[in-house]
Amino acid sequence: MKxxxxxxxxxxxxxSMMERSSKFLSLSGWAGILAGSYALAGAWIANSFLxxxxxxxxxxxxxxxxxxxxxxxxxxxxxxxxxxxxxRKAQKSDESAWNSTSKRMLASMAVPLFTGGLLxxxxxxxGLTGLMAPLTLIFYGLALYNAGFYTIREVRLMGFTQMxxxxxxxxxxxxxxxxxxxxxxxxxxxxxxxxxxRFER
Amino acid sequence: MNVSFDDLHKxxxxxxxxxxxxxxxxxxxxxxxxxxxxxxxxDGNLATHIxxxxxxxxxxxxKSFIDNKPNTSYSMTPEGKxxxxxxxxxxxxxxxxxx
Numbered sequence: 001m002k003x004x005x006x007x008x009x010x011x012x013x014x015x016s017m018m019e020r021s022s023k024f025l026s027l028s029g030w031a032g033i034l035a036g037s038y039a040l041a042g043a044w045i046a047n048s049f050l051x052x053x054x055x056x057x058x059x060x061x062x063x064x065x066x067x068x069x070x071x072x073x074x075x076x077x078x079x080x081x082x083x084x085x086x087x088r089k090a091q092k093s094d095e096s097a098w099n100s101t102s103k104r105m106l107a108s109m110a111v112p113l114f115t116g117g118l119l120x121x122x123x124x125x126x127g128l129t130g131l132m133a134p135l136t137l138i139f140y141g142l143a144l145y146n147a148g149f150y151t152i153r154e155v156r157l158m159g160f161t162q163m164x165x166x167x168x169x170x171x172x173x174x175x176x177x178x179x180x181x182x183x184x185x186x187x188x189x190x191x192x193x194x195x196x197x198r199f200e201r
Numbered sequence: 202m203n204v205s206f207d208d209l210h211k212x213x214x215x216x217x218x219x220x221x222x223x224x225x226x227x228x229x230x231x232x233x234x235x236x237x238x239x240x241x242x243x244d245g246n247l248a249t250h251i252x253x254x255x256x257x258x259x260x261x262x263x264k265s266f267i268d269n270k271p272n273t274s275y276s277m278t279p280e281g282k283x284x285x286x287x288x289x290x291x292x293x294x295x296x297x298x299x300x
Contacts, residue, residue: 004299007292013216014289017223021231021239100228100235 024101024151026093029199031085032192035078039184042074047177055174057130064124074184105150112142133176137166137183158191209295212257213288217242217250222277222285225260230276251275259284 019025046052052067061067090097116139123131141162148156162183169179213219220240224231231239237247254260259281263274277285 004296007295010216010219011292011296013219014223017220017239018227021224021235022227094241096238099238100231 020095020101022101022150024099024105026086026090026095026097026102027082027151028085028089029192029194029196031078031082032188032195034081034085034192036185036188036190036192038074038077038081039188040181040186042070043177043181043185045070052177054130054132054176057173058127059129060127061129064129101150105147108146108150109143112139112146115139116142130173130176133180134166134169134173137162137169137180140184141166152195154191154194158187161187209291210284210288212254212259212284215250217246218254221247221250221254221275222259222281225275225277226282226285230263230274232272232274236275254281257281257284 046067050063050066050070052061052063054061086097086102116135119139120132120135123135141159141164144159144162145156146159148154148159165179165183165187169176172179213222217240221236224236224239233244233247236251237244240247242250251260251262255262259278261276261278263276265272265274
C-alpha cells in the first residue's frame with residue numbers, strides 16, 4: 001500500500017511532466033539581457049556612427065547595406081546567445097533543448113518573423129525606411145505572442161508590449177530608432193532581469 | 202468521506218506509466234523519442250510501459266513514415282482520458298481525506 005507521501009509525489013510528477021512536455025523552459029534571463037545589450041549597441045552604432053536618423057516614412061539613406069549588416073549582426077549575436085544559453089540550461093537539468101516543445105515554439109515564431117522580415121525588406125526597396133522600426137517591432141511582438149503559448153506566459157506580455165510600441169511608433173516616425181531601442185533593447189533587458197530574479201535565484 | 206484505494210487504477214501505479222499519461226494529456230500526440238526524452242528512460246523500458254497502456258486501451262499508436270524513416274506517434278484515447286481524470290480525482294480525494 002502506498003503512503004500519502006507517495007500520492008503527493010505522484011501528483012508532483014504529473015504536474016512536472018505536463019509542464020515539461022508542453023512548455024519550453026530552457027531559456028534563462030541571461031539570453032534576454034544579452035540580446036537587449038546587442039540591440040542597444042546596434043541602435044547606438046546606427047545613430048552615432050552611421051548617422052542613421054529616419055525622421056519620416058520616406059527616408060533615403062545612402063548606406064543602407066551598413067544598417068542591414070548592423071541589424072543582421074544584432075540578430076545573429078542574439079540567436080547564438082539564446083542557443084548557447086538554452087543548451088547550457090537544458091544540460092544542467094539533464095534535458096535536451098531541441099525537443100518537441102522547442103520545435104513547436106520556434107515553428108510558431110517563424111511564420112510572423114519571416115513574413116515581417118520579408119515585408120520590411122520589400123518596403124525598403126521603395127524607400128519606406130521609416131517603417132523599419134515599427135514593422136519589426138510589430139511582427140516581433142506577434143512572434144513572441146505566439147511563442148508565449150509554448151513557454152512561460154510572461155513572453156506573451158512581452159509580445160504585447162512590443163506590438164504596442166510598434167503601433168505607437170507609427171505616430172512618431174521621427175523617433176523610430178528610439179522606439180526600436182526601447183523595444184529590442186530595454187524590454188529584453190527588463191524581461192531578462194525579471195526572469196533571473198523570479199526563476200533563477 | 203470514504204475513498205477506496207481500489208479506485209486507483211492499477212495501470213497508473215507505475216511512475217513511468219503515470220508520466221506517459223501526463224505528457225499525452227497535454228499534447229495531441231508525441232513520438233517515441235520525445236516521450237523518451239521527457240521521461241528519461243531507456244527504449245526497452247518505455248516500450249514495455251507503452252505496450253501495457255496500449256493493451257488497456259488508454260493509448261493509441263499511429264505508425265507512419267517521415268522521410269522514409271518509420272515514425273511512431275502516441276496519443277491518448279477517450280477511454281484513457283477518462284481513466285486518467287478519474288485517477289486524478291481519486292488522488293485528490295485521498296489527499297483531502299487524510300488532511
